[in-house]
Amino acid sequence: MTRTAEFRGSRAARQPSGGTLRPALAVLGVILVVNLGLATANTLIDSPWRLDASPLRLAGHDEGPQAHLRPAAGWRVDQARSDPNPLAAMSNLTLTHGATTMTLHATPSRATPPALWRDVQRQLTQRPDITRVGPPRPVATRHRARGLQAPLTTSNGGGGVAAVYADGQLAVQVTAYGRDYPRQAKAVAAMLGSLRFTSEGA
């Protein structure tokens, strides 16, 4: 027997919690409305970085020993080379879809100030072999940004720039976040979407 004497509830005290249907439905409703409402708003609200259709379905699961991206139907992984360093897991990935080849380059950094991406954009724009450059996009997910509060760095966020080469190749430069593949993949999808190359062609 315990030596203390706190009331620990009795079976009789724990009366059946009947009548929970309405509150439970209310709770479920709040969860659905908040999540679906914001997700829908995010999808519908247009912006310079509007994503109408991502040509690649990118997911955060390892489909093979090297690539952390899963191409959608019609796309084929030509080359996927990864680095043993987990931060550079998506170091180089080439995919093709018909005549279009896309190369993903990853930068093993979690702390890229926005200005860096504007510089990258400027540099890409000045290159003669590049015809179009997408706007720099932040990789602004909550988890990612919070992860950057680690003492190693003081700057927040990552980002990326997508570009189309004159020969039709696409290049996407993003910050890599080795252990956060879903968001990394989402960021890449965002880069691709910023170019709208499915509707306009590469």
Added chain:
Amino acid sequence: MADLRIGWNPTLPRQAAGWWLAAGLLAVGAWLTGHMLAAAGAQAPDVAAGLLVGVASTPYLLVIYWLDPIVRKPISLLAGALIWGGSAALVVFQPAGMALGGLLPKLGSLQLTQAWGPAITAPPFEEAGKLLGVVLLALVARSSFHSPLDGMVYGAMVGLGFNLVETAVYLLDVAAQTQGSGQAGAVFGQFVTRMGVGGLTTHVAFTAISGWGVAYLLTQTRQPRVRRRAVAAGLFLVPVGLHVGQNADPTKNAIDSRFGGVPVWELFLGVLTIALLVGLYVLGVRIQRRQLRHAAASGLLTPAELDALTSRRARHRARQQARATSGRPGDRLATELQHTQLALAVRLAHGTDHDDPALQRLQRNALTLRQELRAAAGRPHDPATTAPHDTSTTPHQPP
């Protein structure tokens, strides 16, 4: 003797909507969280970090378990709160948080997103996700909520679960970042930050505060509804505000840089959080004691017995006294009497009807134990307390 041992209530109707909702969300949350952690991989440092977090959580568990001086919480509900915090709370509003993160650069700017994204997108959804655990506990086991302290305890447990898993994820990240270069030191530094002072002044405290508000809304039914709702809403918004403050990097950097890098902003928020937590705890204890006094006013407890019930120290002293006069049997009887009287008082404070069979059984048990204790001490029977108390003539004075 009254049956005081209880885990999860086996008589709880499984068809109750609240139970199914909580079970479903917990299952989905656990699956998603497990998936997230599995995707992070498990290397030796990660396992070590996980063990470190587990060990460090022990003092928190003990403090939370002993937080309520009167009502010991069922382990099953505490475990449910912990698991909710470490699983479903992390993901239940994650889509909304991510969507808001996507909306920020569209509606605002990249600069706004970079600077204020964590402060805008994380706090409301994280705090809501955690508080939802307390709300669902109240749906599933409404009768386990007697005073605001109940919400504080369950809320703290939810916050602890949340902090444990979030800390584990952070440690995994730091371990990956610093692979091969001062990894142990970096992981340990992050660990101390998250589980030391940070552990007390962040998620545990935040949800303890908002849980207090929910329990106040549910239990203080004699207060005007508007007031109860205002308290609950306010005590949800306050932790959200504190959380925003902690994630507000521009403010933090600006203030800290003024003081030569000393984390003044974090200290200020930490002290504010602790002060609020302590204030609410003291208020909760007072409310609990007032409830007991009202229960005692119905004549079922003597003033001396009530005094002996309202704190651990007083109860211990009463048992020691019984042991001194009646030996070990006296100690045992005093303990049982205290259990029964507390059950009685809490039930009365909860507004249980005096005709309730369980209440009457507890009342008879209390009278019997009291007589046995007197007999063990060699004192004559008190006729006034031998006969069962006639509850039908006792004016009921709920708290």
